[in-house]
Each structure stands twice: as C-alpha cells, then as structure tokens.
Amino acid sequence: MTGVPVIELDEVTFRRDGKKIIDGISLTVRAGEHWALLGPNGAGKSTLLGFCGAVTFPTTGVVRVLGEQFGRVELARLRRSIGHVNPRHALQHPLSVREVVLTGITGTNDLPMRWTPTPDDLARTDALIDALGLSGKAGDRWPTLSQGERGRALIARALISDPKVLLLDEPSTGLDLAAREQLLSTVDTLDRTHPEVASILVTHHLEELPSSTTHALLIAGGHTVAAGPAGNVITTEHVSTAFDHPIEVRRDEGRWSARAR
Structure with missing residues (x-):
C-alpha cells in the first residue's frame, strides 16, 4: 500500500461570504507518508483539513480521498476510513x-x-x-x-x-511541555505500529512537529508557499515568507525549532 495516493487535491479553491479562503492549492498524500500542514492563523489550514476529512466541498477544483472523487461518492462512507484527532473533542x-x-x-x-x-x-x-x-x-x-x-x-x-488516513488537528493544544513530548512520542510510534497509515498534522508551531514527519505543506493567505519533503519545505526562507517575519529555523535530531531573527 505504501506510495498509493490516499488524498489528492487538484487546484482547489474555497470561498466563504464572497472571500476566497483557499486559492488554487494542490496536494497529494500517499500511504505511509506523514505530512505537516503549516501556516499562520487564518492561512486556510482548517479548510484544507476539511477537504482531507471528507467534510467540506471545495468551491472549485477536484478532491479525491481514498481514490473516490467528491461529488461521486457518499462522504459519510469515506469518513469511516478517516481517523480524526481533535483536542476539542x-x-x-x-x-x-x-x-x-x-x-x-x-x-x-x-x-x-x-x-x-x-x-x-x-x-x-x-x-x-x-x-x-x-x-x-x-x-x-x-x-x-x-x-x-x-x-x-x-x-x-x-x-x-x-483508518487509512489520520488527521491530527493541532493535537498539542493545551498541553504543557512534558505532556506535549509524551504525545509526540506516541505519534512517532505510529510509524512503526501502523506503517501503512498516512497522516496530516496541523499546527503553526514548528516545535509541535514529531520527528516522523516526512513531508510538509506550508501555506499563507490561502496560497501554497512550499510543498514536498519536510527538510526542503521547513526552512528559514520558506517559514519567514509564510509568516511574513524574519524567522530562523533550526533542526536538531529530527525536531524543528524557530525563533525570530
């Protein structure tokens, strides 16, 4: 199963009350990959996660989840194969x-x-x-x-x-340092215990990314800033652009950190 596309977004857009929230974003997540969805508040992360979770339809563009195209499949059936971790449960x-x-x-x-x-x-x-x-x-x-x-x-x-896909919506919300590290260690073990499961973790804090992160999508203002292997995306240049502020990004033993320059 590794390598099979489980989520495909093709030039999706989304408008709410006449305002464009998502503007032409594409993304392919394959089985066994662990994606980070990053960006500042208001960037459109929650809307994108709604597409991936078979909850929200795009205004334009194509969404396929587990090989099924929105508009041609019952979304409730798709949701049974998607695990959603929401700390506000x-x-x-x-x-x-x-x-x-x-x-x-x-x-x-x-x-x-x-x-x-x-x-x-x-x-x-x-x-x-x-x-x-x-x-x-x-x-x-x-x-x-x-x-x-x-x-x-x-x-x-x-x-x-x-599930075939695991969505983690800011799972570290409200956690102290020790609890956050315990949770991220748990997420890292999934790479071994459930190697076929793809995951998408949403956050705007680089310190909250598990070391098992393989890929990243960095967005700002509803646009893609960078997408691909995590090491190529989560960089000082790209993060500074997305957050519109000079930010120095470092990586040590598989974990990221950020601080203002």
Whole structure:
C-alpha cells in the first residue's frame, strides 16, 4: 500500500461570504507518508483539513480521498476510513477512557443507546489503550484525565476503526511541555505500529512537529508557499515568507525549532 495516493487535491479553491479562503492549492498524500500542514492563523489550514476529512466541498477544483472523487461518492462512507484527532473533542457525558475509544467504532461522540460492543471490539480497544500507555487509566472518567491523557485516548479512538488516513488537528493544544513530548512520542510510534497509515498534522508551531514527519505543506493567505519533503519545505526562507517575519529555523535530531531573527 505504501506510495498509493490516499488524498489528492487538484487546484482547489474555497470561498466563504464572497472571500476566497483557499486559492488554487494542490496536494497529494500517499500511504505511509506523514505530512505537516503549516501556516499562520487564518492561512486556510482548517479548510484544507476539511477537504482531507471528507467534510467540506471545495468551491472549485477536484478532491479525491481514498481514490473516490467528491461529488461521486457518499462522504459519510469515506469518513469511516478517516481517523480524526481533535483536542476539542466534545462529550455530553463523562465517559471512561475505554468508552471514548469505543466511540471510534460507532463514529459518535457518545455511546449510542442499545449498542453493545462485541468481544473483539473490547479486545481491540484494550490493546490500543495498552499500546498508548493508558492501561492503568482505562476505567478513568474523561473529566479526571490530564490533557495529555486525553490526547492519547483520542489517538486510540481514531485508530480503532483501522483508518487509512489520520488527521491530527493541532493535537498539542493545551498541553504543557512534558505532556506535549509524551504525545509526540506516541505519534512517532505510529510509524512503526501502523506503517501503512498516512497522516496530516496541523499546527503553526514548528516545535509541535514529531520527528516522523516526512513531508510538509506550508501555506499563507490561502496560497501554497512550499510543498514536498519536510527538510526542503521547513526552512528559514520558506517559514519567514509564510509568516511574513524574519524567522530562523533550526533542526536538531529530527525536531524543528524557530525563533525570530
């Protein structure tokens, strides 16, 4: 499966209230690749992620997800093969970690009434909880968890449905330094445990990129600044252009940092 296109954006544009949010962006993400989607606030990152998650239609251009073209396929069916990690995940009830992970099977925020997980569902859930270092927290309720524990639980929730694509929407939001590093270490392990899964991580902080990042798309004002292998894109020149400010970019042992010149 490695190398097969799983997300293809071809000259997509998007307008909202007459304003062009995305202007002619193209992107191809292949199985096993790990992309960073970078840019300043208001650059259009969330809109692009909506295309990749089979949530938003472009105004013009072509979107293909898992080989299926928008307009010719039921998007709800596509979404079942896409894992979405959103740190702002909303719950109406104080579910346990195990129950939150199980909602990844049903594709709901809370457990549906009259739905009972199978023994296989429970076994896979506990295996993922253990793999992500939460075995001692499986029965703990959501309100009692730290932000870092919630982040790892949401990754397990996203993986339980065996997705082809994993979308991480600013997963380090609200995390302290230790929790952020634990979460990024967890993301790095996915390259080994789920090598066929493609991922896109959205952030505007270079320090929040895992070392497993292979490619990057850097955007500003709805346009592409640079796209391709991460080492060629995440540079002082490109980042300074995207953020319209002189920024020095450094990379040490696979991790990036940035500071104003």
